[in-house]
Amino acid sequence: MFGNLSDRLVETFKGLRAKGKLSAADIDATLREIRKALLDADVALEVVKTFIAAVRERALGDEVSKALNPAQQVVQIVQEELIVILGGEARRIQFAKNPPTVIMLAGLQGSGKTTLAGKLAKWLKDQGQTPLLVACDLQRPNAVNQLQVIGERVGVPVFAPEVGNGKGNPVSVAKDSIKHAKQKQYSVVIVDTAGRLGVDEELMKQANDIRKATDPDEVLFVIDSMIGQDAVNVAKAFEDGVGITGVVLTKLDGDARGGAALSVAQVTGKPILFSSTGEGMDAFEPFYPDRMASRILDMGDILTLIEQAQKSFDEQEALVMAEKMAKDAFTLEDFLDQMQQLRKMGSLKSMLSMMPGAGKLKGQLDNIDEKEIDHTEAIIRAMTPKERRDPKILNGSRRLRIAKGSGMTVTDVNSVVNRFEQAAKMMKVMAKGGNPGIPGMPQGMGAMPRPQVKKDKGKKKAKSGNPAKRAAEISGIEPPKQGNSGSAFGLGG
């Protein structure tokens, strides 16, 4: 449709890079794209406005004009500011000094409260707590049954004196549940409540009464990550009507960008504690603000990517590679090495989906076939070491032999050699500081929003002690240049 933000920013940055300096107009053009990306991600308009104003102020300041790559610096600022609003470090559940700890869930209809109640119960139980689930949704047909089934599944008892379906008083159930929990010495009480609209005064009052009756240590506002602009109104209504202590974002296993997270965090000032990521009772994790920031901007999950890279990217190899690039001695052997690195880093597809700029590659993504890596590997393996080091000697008969040896056709061999040549060319550009991507990565995906690392001439050692980071620094990860956007390795391109 519109292409994602990283793709559009690449477009905006085109030409800016050469200039080195950003004018106020350049910054505004960039911010317009970011505004649209945030709105497309469903961040509430009023939140977008304050946010953009804050970023603009910082962007016009010193830090950008002095940066080596000012355009990227703007994106970096955006990401930092996002993380600040989303809450920096994830907060933990507050437990009561004298048990039971009471956790009340509240939110709109269909936001995922009952399922979350089960997950939370299981999670707490796994930590050695003895939770009790309380069925206070007496409104929706068979919500009580649902909680009972879930309780059984996770092995947590359910307090459900009323059958529900419109009958019974949720406030008294809530009150009684606390007595019951104290008597039976449960350590945590999780109160599931009926879904309600922010505009429904009567039901908001009821929620507040449940709160008063249970005096909860946490009131978690459960919100669907697919929610749109209305998130601000709803969040305000729950904050004013019930008072919340934290937020849980649900259905994050979907493909919504989840801008509501930002709206809610901004409007309520309350931390997002957890994300709910599936229908299974284990699909539940702490909330990671940095990942959410990338998701909202559609910049790929940079942290996860780096983490994975860290596991597999060997420091030594990275250094050697950097030297090779500098000396322009990139061979088919290196090409093969990189492919293997790539494979080590996890399945190519899952890798790609985490990569910034993957939006542009969505079409290609589906075409990418791990088999192609296998084929490329087979072909390179069928070459002699000499051929690998010096592909120029690959004449017709050598190519035929390689084709036969690898079980592929001469055309396949030719295409591998071509792709290699393109890659080698790019490596040269990269070593000169122009740079298109992480070595070993299909090209066109290196648009990480990170400031250009200063390259001190003559300094042999890369700056970071972290091998993955250093590899990224060496390659000076930047948005790919226009016209280079095909995959250098020709994977699926």
Added chain:
Amino acid sequence: MAGLKFWRKKDQAADQAVAVEPEVIESKEVLETQIPVADVITPQELVKVELPKRNLSKGFKAVFSRIKFDVENLEELEDVLIQADFGVTASETIVSEVKAMAKKSGAKTESELKGILTELLTQKLSRTDASLNLDSGTQPYVILVVGVNGAGKTTTIGKLANYLVEGGAKVTLGAADTFRAAAVEQLETWASRSGSEIVKPVSEGQDPAAVAYETVERAIANGSDVLIIDTAGRLQNKQGLMDELGKIRRVIEKQLPISEVLLVLDSTTGQNAMTQAKAFTEVASVTGIALTKLDGSAKGGIVYAIQDQLNIPVKLVGVGEGINDFGFFDAKEFAIGLVGEN
């Protein structure tokens, strides 16, 4: 216009009872000879069923009251549209069209501008295919209901079933959400509230396609006018679950044509609703949208882009949890609801 085109065969109940032997399960020939296809039915054989009129008292609250329109500066208008979830692109387009129309007609006052906007939205949202199509004559009519988790599928089915039963139709519900805890019981409650029959899975987690198949069989056997199949909520990026939906659809179509595939969209949903509409249409050929939860503060503006880009009409709206809290989508009502009475 919006509503329900519901035609029933005259002697239909008696016909069905004689025509279909209970043990006939799959035989296509039998079905074809006994259940007439649309074009062999002459209008005389059908009676139009008059169902009660419905209007929306609770949905669509005006959002424009607080802003001032100014022909030269319609930025605020764009903001309001964005806040109603129209999306940036659609909002920009609408604003520039309002501007052009205002220039042409020389409109200046706030009230004239509001009039232009109401008219534009009404015109763009109006469609000739916004009625539920239950008029082909091939009964029972099949309605398949799909959507993401918590959108309001089961509730919408309960309301619609009740409405049809009140109009004299015999309705059978199929509980093909065999996944979510107590989903079957929830539909069962709606079946008894509405006076519909229900076909339930024989075991927990049974293949939903099998439940759908049995529902069709039962509905044919018991002479139902309409059968509605509930499905489990699924996020549109889960390929396996989406494939499952395709299978449910195919299984039903082996026995009967599907009259409506309703995609239930929660009006609080933002831009992701577009992705949902695309994905569900791809696997399940959605024929209409049911927009729920309009009794809240959300406006559901994304349906504008969905109708426009994907050509899928909004047919039903949900305005509460009660059995009567729904209506048929009406473009003018929607537009006035957004802009306010002039």
